[in-house]
Structures are given as structure tokens and as C-alpha cells.
Amino acid sequence: MSKNRRKIGVLAALVLVVLPVIISIAALCIGRISYSPAQILSALRNGIAGKELKGAALVVWNIRLPRILLALLCGAGLSVAGLAFQSLFSNPLATPDTLGVASGTSFGAAVAMLLGFGMIGIQLTAFAGGISAVVLTWLAASGKGGRSGLSSVVLAGIMIGSLFSALVSLVKFVADTETQLPAITYWLMGSLSGAGYKSLALGAPVIIIGIAVLFALRWKLNILPLSQDEAVSLGANIRLLRVVTIVCATAVTASCVSMCGQVGWVGLLIPHICRMAFGSDHRNILPASICIGAAFMVVVDTLARSISAAQIPISVLTAIIGAPFFILLMRRSGGESL
Amino acid sequence: MTIEVKNGSFAYDKNGDKMLFSGVEFSASNGDLVAVLGPNGAGKTTLLRCIMGMLKWREGGSFIDGERIDKMPPRTLWRKLAYVPQARGVSPNSTVFDMVLLGRNSRIGAFSQPKKEDIKCTEEILQQLKISHLSQKSCRQISGGELQMTLIARALASQPEILILDEPESNLDFRNQLIVLDILSKLAGSGMICIFNTHYPEHALGRANRSLILSQGGSVFGNTAETVTESAISKAFGVRAVITEAETKSNTFRTVIPIELSDGSENIQSASSIAVVSIIVKDRSQAEKINKILHKYSRYTIGRMGLPYRKGGKETSIINLSLDAPDSEVATLVSQLSLLGGVSVKATYAQ
Structure with a gap:
């Protein structure tokens, strides 16, 4: 292949693909109870073989694995969505929330919690909230002729986003301060603790299809x-x-947020890190965003659940880990790729 | 292949009361280099956008081989036609190579990636335009001239038969203007139809075989030599200008010297003063041309003295011309004469 196609390079590509796998296996080992990689592998093998799950295998299969799968999916999904929005609006500050998706999803979730829905109910309502926010944005932006300029789409997105943020505040205001308010607040800060195969079965296909189309x-x-x-x-x-x-x-973001709450920063940080490292060709940075986003999220979530007995909200950690790393990279690259 | 505009009319307002231009007619076929000439605001860019179907004609239409352009499927159209926008504004942060490769888009399917032949074609075009060395530079780090070349390369990457360029030379320095114009001449020479916007009449005169002049809602189209005349320039630009010839060792160029505003009362008439123009002519064959030019200034001439001088078997003519004329006229005369080969000229003005 010619030197003109600045490829990531075979070695770097291999590292990018293997990175999330290795980190996931490491994350399976880490937790309240530590397991050795050998134990993890045998637990996985037992599970695949369909044997009865006991001890380590139970923890790995029913608790850690779904959570890590969720982290992989949401990390990849939010990064790709952020990348797509940044390119679409030619704006380095665009995030998956630019069109009000995340605010809409949060509102849906908050309402569901207020009404006392179950896990799956919350997820579905949240997803619906996110999609309706974008539909509203689209309707608000398209004028009489139906021709909407991109900047009016962004403006409408900001408006609809703040509208839904206000509605979330309203829901918090009327929520029961003993039980509902803490639940809503905790959910808004993002957590992967609700991970389970049922919610994954519901949310994962949307994320996977969305990423696949953008990848193609x-x-x-x-x-x-x-x-x-x-x-x-x-x-x-x-x-x-x-x-x-x-x-x-939008679909990817709504599905991610409906499963793990508002996870800030990932959609902004990871695409920029990929741009700084691999240039501007989406043939390079889109796959890189998928891999690095997935790996980053697993790392952050593993820290969130293992640093202390109480699980730390994930948005807090993404910012604390992501921001300094981002600043370091930006200073080194001179911020040219932004 | 031919591209035509028939009765092309456009207005930005809804009722069409204020037409930007109307009744524009032109046609070009293989090998034609067409200049679209007009002052700022005459609607040159709008005309090009209408031709390509990016704006809707109010009346009339544009056609490729008789087929209406705005009815053609985009992928078919953009394999025949390529567009080079003005190299202004923010460009994406991609490399020159990736930017040029995007030109292959009309030949690459929706879910496909560029193939080896696309890469090869891109490399060839970069080489052809002599910008291979830029291929890994960011579009934001290259000069205006280099960016213009990149955009031309991107347009050529789709292997079009018609190339439309929006003021390809307007933001460039002398050298880059020449490079771009040379490329246009070469492309037209190879059978491509090139249509370019410009507000330099001399670029139309020097390069285009056909010209369209757009001004005040009207338009004139024809062979450049018959269309771009002193009176047409005066009408379109509101500038009195002289079309003259500049000679080089190998070639004669027609060029334009602007003199003064020609649009009526607001014109600030420069004061007339006495001047002496001294001319030394080494080449006797120029005598006739010089006489012709000087004859045009006879109404300002006070006196004229010419003396031949022989030195070492070579005859040199020395002419002294006294004039009572506006400064702008004297300056024009001097620049006209200085464009001739083997002529030295200088003016001295009375204080």
C-alpha cells in the first residue's frame, strides 16, 4: 500500500483491537473478591459449556461480565456518537448531548423513577425520552421550507436540551426526598451497577446497529x-x-444513557484523543474511537466499583481521569487537530 | 460534450421583481475555456451555482448534451461535472491526500471504501499538479495557492469532462495566478470544458477563447476577442480601460490597463498638467505601432520631436513628446508604450 494512505500501522491496529479484550479480562479479575486469570478463564469455559455456576463462575457470569459488556458497549457507543456529532457540526465542542438526547433520556428516566417503574421500564421510558428530544429539536429547527441549516439545528438542540434539564429539575423537585430523589440524583451521575442481561438484550442491539452503520x-x-x-x-x-x-x-446515545445514566466526558474526550493520535481520516479514528472508548470505559468502571466500598458515580471518574489526560495530550499536540 | 445555458434568469426575492440576471445564454463544447467576467455583485458565483443546480433557476435552465442539469441524478452529473469552490474560509483539518481522495466520492458506493484504483488516481493527479510533496500536510497548514491547487486536484479526481471554477485565481499572488491559469489552458487543450469566474479582464483576454460578460442584469457572450472590448469593460465595470498588447520575446499578450472611473458625474476628473514623455526606441519595426498609439493622444499633444541616431551601425530613434493632459492619460500612455519590446519610456511632469 502506498505511503500516502496514512494508516494506523499494523502494530498499533493490533494493540487497539487487543486492548479492550485484555482490559476486560483484567477487569473480570478485579473486584471485592480477586480472581486469577486462570480462574476467570475456567469460569468462562464452564459458563459456555452450560455447567451449573458456582462461586467464582457465578460472580463472573452474573455480576462482572454483564457490567463489563455494558461498559464496552457504552464506551464505544458514546465515543462514536461524539465523533459523529463533532464531524457533523464541524465543532470540537459537540458531544452526544448536543441535540438534547442525553437531557431527554434523563428526563424519561427521572419520570419513570418518579412513577416507580422497574429497571426495564426505566430503560424504555428513558430511551423514548431521548428520541423524542431529538425529534423535537429537528421539528424546532426545520422552518417553513423544511430546510434547516446546521447552526439552527445546534441552537434548537441547546434549547431543547435546557428545556429537558429544567424538566428534570422539576421532577427532582416533586420527587420524594427519602427514596426517589437520591435514586434520581445517583442515576443522573451515571452508574453501570444496573447491568444485567435483560437490559443488555434490550439496549445492545440498538448500540451495535448504530455503530455498525457509522462504521460502514x-x-x-x-x-x-x-x-x-x-x-x-x-x-x-x-x-x-x-x-x-x-x-x-442519537439512537446509540439514547440507548447508552438509558442503561447507564449520564456519563459525561467520554463522548468529548475519546474522539479528540483519537484525532490527536491518528489524524482526521474517519477510516482511522472511527475504529480507534470504538476501541479506545470501550477500553477507557471498562477501566473507569472497574475503578468506580473497586476503589471504595461505595460505588463512585462514573461521571465523576471520567472527568477526574479524562481531563488531565486530555490536557496533557492537547499540550503535546498543540491542539492543532481540534 | 456540450454545456449550455438557455434564457438563464435568477432573482433572490420571491416575486422576481429584482432579477439578479436574466436571459443569460451561453454554450461551450469540448476544448472551450470560458471566462465569466463581471464586477463584484454581478452574480458570477450565483450564475455558476445555478448552472450546477445548487440554486434554482427562476427561468430557463442549464443543459449537458441537451439534458437538464437539475433533473440529472447527482451521481451521474458529478462524474461529468466537477466544481472548484473559492479557496476561502475554514477548511477541514484533513491531509491534502485525503481531501483529494474525497473527489473520488461520486465513483465510490455508499458503504464502500476507496479502492486501490482510487488511491492510484489520486496519486497521479497530485503528481500531475506537482503537489505530491504536500500530500501528508494538513489543509490548514498550506498556503492559499496550495489550497487552491488541492481543490482543483480534488475536482479532477472525479475525472470530469466539465470543470467549473469559482474565482480560482482571485486570492493568489502573480506566480500562483499563472500556475492556475496555465493548468486551465492545459486542461482545455486536452479537450476538457473549463468555465471560470474572474474579475480580471486580462485573464479572460489572455486565456479564454470565449467569454461571458455579466453586468447590471444583462449578459454578452461570444469569442473573447469580440466580447471583451474597451467599451464592454467600460459598460460592465464602470471603468475606462485600454486594451493593449504586451510583447515578450516569444509571444504577444493582450492586456488591460484601467485608467479612470467612467460612470458619470461622480467621477473625479484629474487635473490636466504639462508633461514631457521621452521615448527611446531600439527596434525600428516598432515605429508604426508607436505612431498608432501616439496618434490616439493627438488632442493632448503640444509638440513632438523625433530624431534618429546612428551608433555602431544600429539606428535608434529618440522621441520627445510634450503633452497637456490629465495625469491618468499620461500614465496610461507610458504603460502602454513600456509594454512594447525594445522601447524605453519615461514621463516628466511639470510641478
């Missing part, structure tokens, strides 16, 4: 930052490309 479109995403005229003159159906990107990124 990865080269076409390079067109997104161009101006309308330029994109059209390349023979691209830019409107369709934008809509597909928004639909995928």
Missing part, C-alpha cells in the same frame, strides 16, 4: 465537515448522510 460509512463521514456546496459537488447526498448520522448517533 466511515469514509463518507470525511465529507461531513465540508460546506454544503462542496459536499454536493462531490456527488454526495449530504442531506441523507447527515440524517443517517444523526439517527445513528
Whole structure:
């Protein structure tokens, strides 16, 4: 292959793919009770073979594995969604929440908790909340002619986002301060403790399909930052490309947030880290975002559940770990890739 | 292949009371290099956007081989036609290579990735335009001229038969202007149809075989030599200008010297003063041309003295011309004469 295609390089690509796997296995070992990698492997083997689960295998299969799968999915999903939004709006500050998805999802979850729904009920209501927020944003942005400029979409997103934030506050205000309010507040800070196979079965397909579509479109995403005229003159159906990107990124975000609450920073940090490390070609940075995002989330969640007896909210940790690392990278690269 | 505009009209307002331009007609076929000439705000860029279907014509339409452009499927259209936008504004932070590779988009399926042939084609075009050395640089770190070349390369990557460029030379220095214009001449020479916007009449005169002048809602189209005339420039730009010839050892160029504003009363008339223009002519064959030019200034001429001088078997003519004329006229005369080969000229003004 020619030197012109700046590829990530075989070694780096291998590391990127293997990284989440190794970190996941390590994360399976770590916890209240530590296991050796050999124990983990035999537990996994027993589970796959369909033997009765006992001791270590029970903990690994029923508690740690779903949680790590959730972390992998949400890390990858939020990173890819953040990357897509940043390219779509040519704005380094865009996050998965730019169109109000996360606020809408939070509102859905808060309402569900107020009404005393179960885990799955909360997840479904939250997802519906996120999708309706984006639909509202889209309706607000498209004027009479139905032609919406991207900046009016962003503005509408900010408006709808703050509207739903206000509604979340309202729900908190009327919530029972003994039981509901702490639950809502804790959920809003993000936690993967609710992970289970049932909720994964519901949320994972959306995330996987969304990521898969964006992955298939990865080269076409390079067109997104161009101006309308330029994109059209390349023979691209830019409107369709934008809509597909928004639909995928929104669905992924809503599904992630409905399972693990508001996890800030990942969608902003990981794409930028990938840009600084691997340039601007989405054929490189999209796969890199998936791998690094997944690995990062597993690391953060493992810390969240093992640092102290009480589980630390994940948003707190993503910021505490992510921000200094990000600043370090930005200083080293001069921030040019932003 | 031919591209035509028939009765092209456009207005930004809804009722169409204020037409930006109307009744624009032109056609170009293989090998034509067409200049679209007009002052700022005449609607040059708008015209190009209408032609390509990015804006809707109010009346009329544009056609490729008789087929309406705005009815053509985008992927078919953009394999035949390529567009080079103005190299202004923020460009994405991608490398030059990735940017040019995007030009292959109309030939790559929705869920496909660029293949080896796309990479090869991109490399060839970078080489052809002599910008291979930039391929790994970011589009934000290269100069304006280099960015313009990158955008041209991106347009060429789709292997079009028609190339439309929006003021490709307007933000560039002398050297880069020449590089871009040379590329246009070369592409047209190889059979491509090139249409470019410009507000430099001399670029139309020097390069285009056909020109469209757009001004005040009207338009004129034809062979450049017949279309871009002193009176047409005066009408379109509101500037009195002289079209003259500049000679080099191998070639004669037609060029334009702007003199003064020509749009009526607001014009500030420069005061007339006495000046002496001294001319030394080494090449006797120029005598006739010089006489022709000087004849145009006879109404300002006070006196004229010419003396031949022979030195070492070579004859040199020395001409002294006294004028009572506006400074702008004298300056124009001097620049016109200095463009001729083997002529030295200087003006001295009375205090």
C-alpha cells in the first residue's frame, strides 16, 4: 500500500483491537473478591459449556461480565456518537448531548423513577425520552421550507436540551426526598451497577446497529465537515448522510444513557484523543474511537466499583481521569487537530 | 460534450421583481475555456451555482448534451461535472491526500471504501499538479495557492469532462495566478470544458477563447476577442480601460490597463498638467505601432520631436513628446508604450 494512505500501522491496529479484550479480562479479575486469570478463564469455559455456576463462575457470569459488556458497549457507543456529532457540526465542542438526547433520556428516566417503574421500564421510558428530544429539536429547527441549516439545528438542540434539564429539575423537585430523589440524583451521575442481561438484550442491539452503520460509512463521514456546496459537488447526498448520522448517533446515545445514566466526558474526550493520535481520516479514528472508548470505559468502571466500598458515580471518574489526560495530550499536540 | 445555458434568469426575492440576471445564454463544447467576467455583485458565483443546480433557476435552465442539469441524478452529473469552490474560509483539518481522495466520492458506493484504483488516481493527479510533496500536510497548514491547487486536484479526481471554477485565481499572488491559469489552458487543450469566474479582464483576454460578460442584469457572450472590448469593460465595470498588447520575446499578450472611473458625474476628473514623455526606441519595426498609439493622444499633444541616431551601425530613434493632459492619460500612455519590446519610456511632469 502506498505511503500516502496514512494508516494506523499494523502494530498499533493490533494493540487497539487487543486492548479492550485484555482490559476486560483484567477487569473480570478485579473486584471485592480477586480472581486469577486462570480462574476467570475456567469460569468462562464452564459458563459456555452450560455447567451449573458456582462461586467464582457465578460472580463472573452474573455480576462482572454483564457490567463489563455494558461498559464496552457504552464506551464505544458514546465515543462514536461524539465523533459523529463533532464531524457533523464541524465543532470540537459537540458531544452526544448536543441535540438534547442525553437531557431527554434523563428526563424519561427521572419520570419513570418518579412513577416507580422497574429497571426495564426505566430503560424504555428513558430511551423514548431521548428520541423524542431529538425529534423535537429537528421539528424546532426545520422552518417553513423544511430546510434547516446546521447552526439552527445546534441552537434548537441547546434549547431543547435546557428545556429537558429544567424538566428534570422539576421532577427532582416533586420527587420524594427519602427514596426517589437520591435514586434520581445517583442515576443522573451515571452508574453501570444496573447491568444485567435483560437490559443488555434490550439496549445492545440498538448500540451495535448504530455503530455498525457509522462504521460502514466511515469514509463518507470525511465529507461531513465540508460546506454544503462542496459536499454536493462531490456527488454526495449530504442531506441523507447527515440524517443517517444523526439517527445513528442519537439512537446509540439514547440507548447508552438509558442503561447507564449520564456519563459525561467520554463522548468529548475519546474522539479528540483519537484525532490527536491518528489524524482526521474517519477510516482511522472511527475504529480507534470504538476501541479506545470501550477500553477507557471498562477501566473507569472497574475503578468506580473497586476503589471504595461505595460505588463512585462514573461521571465523576471520567472527568477526574479524562481531563488531565486530555490536557496533557492537547499540550503535546498543540491542539492543532481540534 | 456540450454545456449550455438557455434564457438563464435568477432573482433572490420571491416575486422576481429584482432579477439578479436574466436571459443569460451561453454554450461551450469540448476544448472551450470560458471566462465569466463581471464586477463584484454581478452574480458570477450565483450564475455558476445555478448552472450546477445548487440554486434554482427562476427561468430557463442549464443543459449537458441537451439534458437538464437539475433533473440529472447527482451521481451521474458529478462524474461529468466537477466544481472548484473559492479557496476561502475554514477548511477541514484533513491531509491534502485525503481531501483529494474525497473527489473520488461520486465513483465510490455508499458503504464502500476507496479502492486501490482510487488511491492510484489520486496519486497521479497530485503528481500531475506537482503537489505530491504536500500530500501528508494538513489543509490548514498550506498556503492559499496550495489550497487552491488541492481543490482543483480534488475536482479532477472525479475525472470530469466539465470543470467549473469559482474565482480560482482571485486570492493568489502573480506566480500562483499563472500556475492556475496555465493548468486551465492545459486542461482545455486536452479537450476538457473549463468555465471560470474572474474579475480580471486580462485573464479572460489572455486565456479564454470565449467569454461571458455579466453586468447590471444583462449578459454578452461570444469569442473573447469580440466580447471583451474597451467599451464592454467600460459598460460592465464602470471603468475606462485600454486594451493593449504586451510583447515578450516569444509571444504577444493582450492586456488591460484601467485608467479612470467612467460612470458619470461622480467621477473625479484629474487635473490636466504639462508633461514631457521621452521615448527611446531600439527596434525600428516598432515605429508604426508607436505612431498608432501616439496618434490616439493627438488632442493632448503640444509638440513632438523625433530624431534618429546612428551608433555602431544600429539606428535608434529618440522621441520627445510634450503633452497637456490629465495625469491618468499620461500614465496610461507610458504603460502602454513600456509594454512594447525594445522601447524605453519615461514621463516628466511639470510641478
